[in-house]
Amino acid sequence: MTLEGSPASSHVVDTPALTLENVSAGIGPLTILHDLSMVVPARKIVVVLGANGAGKTTLLRTIAGLLPPRSGSICLFGEPIHGRPAHLVTRAGIGHVPSGRELFPRLSVADHLELAGKVASPSRRTEIREQLLEMFPVLAERLRQPVGTMSGGQQQMVAIARALMTDPRVLLLDEPSTGLAPKVVLAVFETLPVLRAQGVSVVVAEQSLTLGLSHADEAFVLDHGRVVLSGAASELAQDHRVIDTYLGR
Amino acid sequence: MLAVQLLINGILLGGTYVLIAQSLNLIFGVMRVVNLAHGSFIVMAGLFTFWLSARTGLSPLIVLPIVFVVSFVVGALLQPVLIEPLMNQGRRAELLSLMVTFGLDYVLVQIALHVWGADYVSLPYLQSTWTFGAITLSKALVVVGLFAVGIVALLYFGLNYTSFGKALLAASQSPVGAACCGINVRRVRLFAFALGIALASSAGTLLIMILPMAAESADNLTILAFVIVALGGLGEYAGVTIAAFLLGLAQSLAGYFLGGDAANVLPFVILIAVMLLWPQGLRRAA
Ligand SMILES: Nc1ncnc2c1ncn2[C@@H]1O[C@H](COP(=O)(O)OP(=O)(O)OP(=O)(O)O)[C@@H](O)[C@H]1O
Numbered sequence: 387m388t389l390e391g392s393p394a395s396s397h398v399v400d401t402p403a404l405t406l407e408n409v410s411a412g413i414g415p416l417t418i419l420h421d422l423s424m425v426v427p428a429r430k431i432v433v434v435l436g437a438n439g440a441g442k443t444t445l446l447r448t449i450a451g452l453l454p455p456r457s458g459s460i461c462l463f464g465e466p467i468h469g470r471p472a473h474l475v476t477r478a479g480i481g482h483v484p485s486g487r488e489l490f491p492r493l494s495v496a497d498h499l500e501l502a503g504k505v506a507s508p509s510r511r512t513e514i515r516e517q518l519l520e521m522f523p524v525l526a527e528r529l530r531q532p533v534g535t536m537s538g539g540q541q542q543m544v545a546i547a548r549a550l551m552t553d554p555r556v557l558l559l560d561e562p563s564t565g566l567a568p569k570v571v572l573a574v575f576e577t578l579p580v581l582r583a584q585g586v587s588v589v590v591a592e593q594s595l596t597l598g599l600s601h602a603d604e605a606f607v608l609d610h611g612r613v614v615l616s617g618a619a620s621e622l623a624q625d626h627r628v629i630d631t632y633l634g635r
Numbered sequence: 636m637l638a639v640q641l642l643i644n645g646i647l648l649g650g651t652y653v654l655i656a657q658s659l660n661l662i663f664g665v666m667r668v669v670n671l672a673h674g675s676f677i678v679m680a681g682l683f684t685f686w687l688s689a690r691t692g693l694s695p696l697i698v699l700p701i702v703f704v705v706s707f708v709v710g711a712l713l714q715p716v717l718i719e720p721l722m723n724q725g726r727r728a729e730l731l732s733l734m735v736t737f738g739l740d741y742v743l744v745q746i747a748l749h750v751w752g753a754d755y756v757s758l759p760y761l762q763s764t765w766t767f768g769a770i771t772l773s774k775a776l777v778v779v780g781l782f783a784v785g786i787v788a789l790l791y792f793g794l795n796y797t798s799f800g801k802a803l804l805a806a807s808q809s810p811v812g813a814a815c816c817g818i819n820v821r822r823v824r825l826f827a828f829a830l831g832i833a834l835a836s837s838a839g840t841l842l843i844m845i846l847p848m849a850a851e852s853a854d855n856l857t858i859l860a861f862v863i864v865a866l867g868g869l870g871e872y873a874g875v876t877i878a879a880f881l882l883g884l885a886q887s888l889a890g891y892f893l894g895g896d897a898a899n900v901l902p903f904v905i906l907i908a909v910m911l912l913w914p915q916g917l918r919r920a921a
């Protein structure tokens with residue numbers, strides 16, 4: 387979360403938040419992402435759509451440094467970050483709400499915020515913490531509760547709050563709707579424009595077409611580890627090819 | 636009064652078991668590695684303490700910090716070579732780590748045999764007793780038990796009330812989540828291994844004051860630690876502490892009523908009984 391209207395912002399407005407060029411990545415002998423290129427503009431919500439196994443999680447893990455790319459480059463505001471270990475990618479300004487949330491079940495909400503807050507500057511730390519507890523009042527009431535005992539929706543809020551505590555310039559969200567009641571899903575997606583307004587660029591992986599396209603500025607459709615379609619979300623929503631890709635036609 | 640004495644002895648013995656078991660548990664919790672060389676570090680430290688004390692007349696309690704620092708460094712040197720390369724091996728890591736630490740155990744025992752021989756030794760330190768009315772306590776056991784409990788208490792506070800300790804707990808509960816918090820998980824693993832080895836070795840320095848030890852004791856000590864950790868639950872700090880004290884108490888009672896041999900086989904009897912009755916471990920049975 388960068389402060390709005392900071393002096394440098396007019397300067398960097400054209401530099402994309404993320405630039406991926408010909409990224410290939412995989413696990414063991416298996417190549418999952420093939421020569422993938424994409425640009426995430428600054429201060430935009432970008433949705434990565436794709437059916438089960440299309441490679442969305444692998445893409446986010448690769449950006450986050452959890453999986454080193456085999457080739458290609460990944461730049462954060464023009465600065466190369468590929469090949470860095472995940473904790474340094476986090477410190478460079480990428481917040482990640484990973485698939486499966488990856489919370490610390492025995493630790494409290496406050497612990498999660500404190501650990502992630504180490505990445506932010508001390509002054510921003512307090513500021514963000516206050517904002518987050520305002521955004522998610524449930525967490526404020528449960529600061530001392532071990533997150534393993536919380537509901538799925540509350541855990542998702544902790545995962546998002548933890549990622550935001552690192553004061554990221556780019557937030558990666560991996561299927562934040564998983565396991566949540568429809569009302570909670572909407573609540574999660576409605577926080578995205580708030581983050582965008584604060585200067586955060588958001589990349590959200592999502593299986594649901596309608597959900598993804600209705601909340602994003604731009605969309606990329608992934609199939610077998612390749613970008614098969616991309617464009618403004620509103621245009622893709624009208625494009626029958628999107629649905630065709632989903633149904634494997 | 637006899638009951639009180641057996642109780643106190645059991646708790647003191649349990650205190651040393653907490654140290655033996657938590658050091659194994661710490662390494663498992665962070666790396667998912669069962670360190671089969673655990674007992675050989677305990678024995679190496681015990682024999683080294685005996686040797687140094689006998690040579691120089693230094694009190695084992697002075698040797699303790701030396702052993703702690705030296706073994707911490709040894710652990711920190713071994714981890715990047717032996718353990719860290721296994722960490723990106725996925726599911727194979729578990730089996731590979733058993734093979735690697737088994738090999739390390741073999742090497743350490745051979746070194747111990749070569750340097751100090753195969754004899755059982757024990758360090759005559761604080762051989763007298765304290766008497767309170769009808770209660771007679773071995774001074775050595777009291778000192779050893781209190782030191783062990785003190786070290787574990789420091790570990791507990793370090794883990795739960797310092798930011799590095801919290802980072803360690805976080806990395807053991809989710810390495811991916813820890814990386815998402817900017818935590819250098821690799822460094823945490825290095826530290827946790829070094830600390831685990833240093834704690835195990837400290838246990839060795841303490842144990843040699845109350846228990847005769849030889850190079851061949853290594854495997855029994857590994858099994859003892861493993862039994863306690865299995866009873867309390869792998870990765871469960873509270874469960875393991877309780878299991879260690881219970882075993883200490885049970886051994887103290889068994890030793891008195893049934894004799895030393897009974898006390899020695901007790902851990903194995905308990906392990907077999909628990910595996911038969913509650914194969915998922917005690918914690919899940921409760
Ligand atoms: N650890 C792994 N080992 C082997 N194959 C894997 C592994 N992780 C992912 N894959 C494979 O890589 C491909 C892409 O998986 P990925 O999880 O990135 O897809 P996804 O789009 O996130 O799917 P989902 O919607 O189910 O989350 C799949 O074919 C999957 O089977």
Ligand SMILES: [Mg+2]
Pocket residue numbers: 442443444485560561
């Ligand atoms: Mg996925």
